[in-house]
Amino acid sequence: MKARSLAADTPAGVFRVSRESPGGGPAGGDALHGHGARAPGSVGLWVFMGVVTALFSLFLAAYVMRMDSPDWRRIALPWQVWLSTAVLAAACVSMEIARRAARSGRMVRARHALRLGGAGAVAFVAVQLWAWEAMYAIHVVPANNPAGSFFYLLTAMHGLHMLGGLVGFAFVAADRGSGARTVMRIGLCARYWHFLLGVWIVLLGALGWLTPEIVAYVCGRG
Structure with missing residues (x-):
């Protein structure tokens, strides 16, 4: 009788989802935000990533144009950047495991993987600071070489966005729900x-392998 009354009180096309429903998968998302509609948080993140992509594209365009300067001297990337790349890749794997586990209702596994992904992000930032220290040790500072200046600028911008992501991660890690x-x-x-x-890999490609000769060839000046 209770189930029949609940069905009668629920409008057609609306799903009732408990906060503790296992997985809280696609159907749960539709229940919260309307069937077939994207959640506002998802849309907001897509928009933010679009803005960040445009920002880094502008920085990379400035990097390419600055290569024409006679004072441009290519720098060798410290080995720490490859370590940080591996750490970030491992963090992404952990986050993907957390996402899949959460969608299938395995919230304990999801939270463990989520914490590992957050720890990997913290380690990434720490290794990047180590890379900066290594660059300073060989006297590559922002003031003495445009290539070095862009190295610090681009990696610092990426690190700031990672730190911003960690702020959001802290809120998610504190969420004890399962819906x-x-x-x-x-x-x-x-x-x-x-x-x-993805942004980091593009930055490494530009910083490590893009040269004035390649730019001149691509632009038809070679």
């Missing part, structure tokens, strides 16, 4: 970590 909203938040963390890994 659709919690699952969505874990998924957003994973998506942002994957995005930062």
